[in-house]
Amino acid sequence: MTDGAGMRVVAIADADSFVKWAASLLGSVPGLQPQLVLVRTPLTVSAAQERAALAGTGLGVGDVTRLDFDRVADWLEAQRPDVVLLAGRGPFVRLLGRVVDALPHRPVTVSGLPGMAIPAQRGALDYRRHTDLMIVHSHRERRAFAELAERIGVRTPFALATLPFARGRERWGGDRLRESAAAAVLAGRPGGVALAERPEERIPAPVRRPGATDVVFAAQALVPARPEERAEIAAVLVRAAEADPARRIVVKLRSRPGEAETHLDRDPYTRLFDGRRPANLVFSHAPMATALESAAGLVTVSSTAAVEALAHGVPVIALDRFGVQKSLLNTVFIGSGLLGGAGEVVAGRFRRAHPAWLRDNYFHPEAESDWWDRVQDLVALRRAGALPHRAVPAARGGAWHEAWHRASVLGRVDRTLTGRLALAAGVPATRALSALRAGRRQTGQSTWTDPTTDYTLEPNPFQDSIRR
Template structure:
């Protein structure tokens, strides 16, 4: 039942990266059926207990990344998939948010179905996407099918999601339109002093050294052309850290080879705080563009490298925000298309306060359902996808029926100091391989 004065609503979030933890925790607060709430706070001041679980893997966030996200939790611990399933069997929650990649969501849905098969009550299970969905639409959606709610961050996404599910004759009733949970902040009212240009970098877009160097050089050139402006390169992670995507060529390393002007700086921190002082947001295809548009900050999606699916900027066709550095240097300022913006869940019209009402109402009804909720029913089963599903489950040490495989890691307590040292060393070796060895091997292969 929804939270009351005597019984707090118990909410769990399982995330596999810093950005997904941010999305999952803020979403949980937004959709908890006690009220709308504000980012980072419990819904409408309701008595909610939020337990966070971080799935152990290459992108498990560091303490610095978690601190930068700034979302509070009553408890937070790192787990394997099997450890998480054990916790879900032993603990009782009202709401569970799966903030994972598609394969992780699918594995957890099958594992949860298995461990809850003899329980009369289970939590409402929710999943969705961190931001813009511009690739692997069908694959990602079908891997998320089976959750009670599959959240769509915009009207356009909701329509696309339902079309995919209906196209394979899967139940589309779980698709629920909301908005990105981290939108907010004061609307842009005019230029700051100094005028500030921010480039929102992405870990994996673009991928090549040539393209990333090009973008960095153009940003530095813009700073030199406009010494009266402050030009900021907003970075997602520090070298050695991983976020949702792997970053082989960090801009920090590329910038070390350049003579940077005094009005150019690299910055980290909360995106909302950076937008507080932004006069022009520039990106290739980052979700930061939607945050900026929500606040009516002048926003540019670059076309310098083409408008391509691989870059994700094709999603912004029709937005009115597409432009090149040459156009920006010449003084061009795009005007966003209001109809396009309205379909993207940006809610710059002030409707954001009600964007999560439908999800809260649906969760309230599910929690109040007599006799509890039915078993989870993912679209993928050993019958519908016998050549695909077992491999997805095995990556999380689960068998075809969702049962943990023999020898699956499932510690009963926190790892000792030796195990922690070994784990850190292994992660360091992995990241060194991704950021240093892999690019060298790739270049050798191109000779």
């Protein structure tokens, strides 16, 4: 990767997963000394979440500045960065994009998503379409977003990065080539298929650690959405704990009481065990990398933690108990060999991913990641005055729409009268519009139910407002 010395780069973020992603991404560039700005919104990380997010990234608390939204423009003008990485949910990116656009010396703007992004969602692209570059993390994602962009008539430059959490491949046992993996598959690994030989590809190999017996469950806020399904997962974890009292079942949580997450968790697992929690079923708020140090396997529905586990040599079960569909965000695992049911979780029969899937999904060779080269090219164009200005357009609804958008992102932090009035009028209107769209999805064909594509056109089905 090209050296980053002399480049002034600032990441602007708020929520936990975006803070971790931004710090990890920028921390991977040799010689770069990035700064991280945390804008105060309802999603902004606590001090404890910040420490967990920065762990292992190379950034420390001294690299972080917390600012109210109204101070961001002056701070950026004083710093005059070459690049601003906008790291937040879509409305956050759009709001801060307008701030950056108004700077006298506009920097290059970069955006992206903090984890696996299959299916590629229209909203994710729409909100980021006016940044100079959008980062994706796999060849499959690049194809999916390119197809989506063509479908909706958007011209957004994409660049490939290695997902920061897919590093740590020194644990893979790099001299083990694909033939050994194919042999293991043919010898009877669950879900195995024969694969064409391509010896140049390398795959994760088992790593044995003394005392690594934990089963780590990566909890998610969005999926599964139905409370009874989440309760069913809790029951499976209890069964797994009771089946082997010598191992710990670790429920890895993203937030403590009073803290926010990127997505709203309406049914946290801390409430789902009804007093039936065995002593060896524990909750953890440690960084995922720390939890994986003592893990014999990881369980999830569709968390990016699966990629992080594979990178650390930890096998995975992607739970398919409720099906495999876009609304569960788990179609990315089709063909991976990682899908498994409750019985596999209880028995501890964890899976290793098929090499062909790895190559197309997050474990491409580092040399194929071109995002930093693309960023440097854009900075050179900017310094030469030749970078086209991809400005975020003004809201179609004028000042009231702008006030609604700002208040929607900032929540109670926005104390303006216009913001309060816009929310008072806009919340009922948006709820009605969401209900109308949901009704249309139920009566018509939706790309959320189309198994032949890796993208969606309709709004996502999750009730996940930024307002908390």
